Amino acid sequence: MIDAMLAVILNALRALRAGFRPRADLVIENLALRQQLAVLQRNSKRPRLRNLDRAFWLLLSRIWSRFADVLVIVKPDTIVRWHRRGFRLFWRWKSRPRKPKKGEVTPEIKQLIRQMAESNVGWGAPKIHGELLKLGFVISERSVSRFMPKETGKPPSQTWRTFLHNHLGSLASIDFFAVPTATFRVLLVFFVLRHDRRRVVHFNITEFPSAAWTAQQIIEAFPEDTAPEYMIRDRDGIYGDRFRGRVGGMGIEEVLTAPRSPWQNPYAERMVGSFRRECLDHVIVLGEKHLHQILTAYLAYYHRSRTHLSLGKDAPEPRAVQPPNMGRIVALPEVGGLHHRYERRAA
Numbered sequence: 001m002i003d004a005m006l007a008v009i010l011n012a013l014r015a016l017r018a019g020f021r022p023r024a025d026l027v028i029e030n031l032a033l034r035q036q037l038a039v040l041q042r043n044s045k046r047p048r049l050r051n052l053d054r055a056f057w058l059l060l061s062r063i064w065s066r067f068a069d070v071l072v073i074v075k076p077d078t079i080v081r082w083h084r085r086g087f088r089l090f091w092r093w094k095s096r097p098r099k100p101k102k103g104e105v106t107p108e109i110k111q112l113i114r115q116m117a118e119s120n121v122g123w124g125a126p127k128i129h130g131e132l133l134k135l136g137f138v139i140s141e142r143s144v145s146r147f148m149p150k151e152t153g154k155p156p157s158q159t160w161r162t163f164l165h166n167h168l169g170s171l172a173s174i175d176f177f178a179v180p181t182a183t184f185r186v187l188l189v190f191f192v193l194r195h196d197r198r199r200v201v202h203f204n205i206t207e208f209p210s211a212a213w214t215a216q217q218i219i220e221a222f223p224e225d226t227a228p229e230y231m232i233r234d235r236d237g238i239y240g241d242r243f244r245g246r247v248g249g250m251g252i253e254e255v256l257t258a259p260r261s262p263w264q265n266p267y268a269e270r271m272v273g274s275f276r277r278e279c280l281d282h283v284i285v286l287g288e289k290h291l292h293q294i295l296t297a298y299l300a301y302y303h304r305s306r307t308h309l310s311l312g313k314d315a316p317e318p319r320a321v322q323p324p325n326m327g328r329i330v331a332l333p334e335v336g337g338l339h340h341r342y343e344r345r346a347a
């Protein structure tokens with residue numbers, strides 16, 4: 001870079017000195033330079049230009065209208081492209097993200113204020129301001145209140161995640177899913193899932209479900225005083241008046257998900273996915289009895305052996321840790337060999 005700057009300075013000094021030389025000398029020197037440029041132009045290798053060279057020609061194009069007459073090593077269109085590229089770089093630099101000024105509230109803080117107000121029941125500006133101070137943000141309480149969401153007349157509601165977490169011990173979910181058979185019949189599997197340990201407490205299979213049949217499954221799933229306080233379900237028409245009356249008589253409060261919102265019943269949806277990915281996608285169901293056998297075997301593996309992230313890598317029925325001194329590792333096939341349970345056995 002320094003060498004290039006020196007070369008430009010030397011060229012400028014030579015041009016200044018040329019003003020005091022005889023005209024014949026200038027004509028001959030100009031002819032010699034043009035001859036060298038012609039040789040350079042015939043050369044197969046493309047000359048390499050540095051940023052300082054580009055800057056020189058850009059400046060020359062602004063102050064001398066005849067610059068294109070003496071331009072040999074590049075085309076005039078190239079100079080135009082350089083100018084446009086420089087224009088983009090200039091405005092990219094001009095539009096670069098600036099550090100916020102002292103006392104300025106950044107978009108990140110504004111978003112955090114809105115998130116805190118919407119995710120926490122009953123949080124006002126004083127509470128949010130205190131949390132921001134603990135996070136190291138210097139902002140006034142008045143600014144916090146200014147950037148909070150406008151009140152809609154109703155207090156903010158807890159999220160579905162919060163509701164599910166706070167009621168794990170008293171929550172159950174129910175759902176149906178379809179299974180095709182080898183003869184192209186469609187069987188419907190109904191299951192009841194307890195949330196606390198992700199246990200499927202009941203399942204049954206039918207081809208023609210009804211509200212009475214579904215209500216009977218709830219009675220079989222929760223004998224005596226084992227019924228949960230809340231039960232999550234979708235708005236399927238199968239849950240008719242008879243079903244709702246039976247569930248209400250058992251002291252269960254129904255929690256209905258919004259239309260086309262399966263994410264509001266996540267544990268049941270995840271259970272359906274596990275049934276399919278880990279079992280049913282790998283077998284051809286011959287009939288209702290065969291499907292019952294398959295699901296029974298899978299649920300035995302699911303409850304006693306399969307580990308769950310949400311249970312701290314434990315199974316719904318807790319598994320004891322087996323240290324190395326208990327013996328060698330053996331693999332016990334389950335679900336017809338689709339899965340295995342690994343245990344230590346003494347030699």
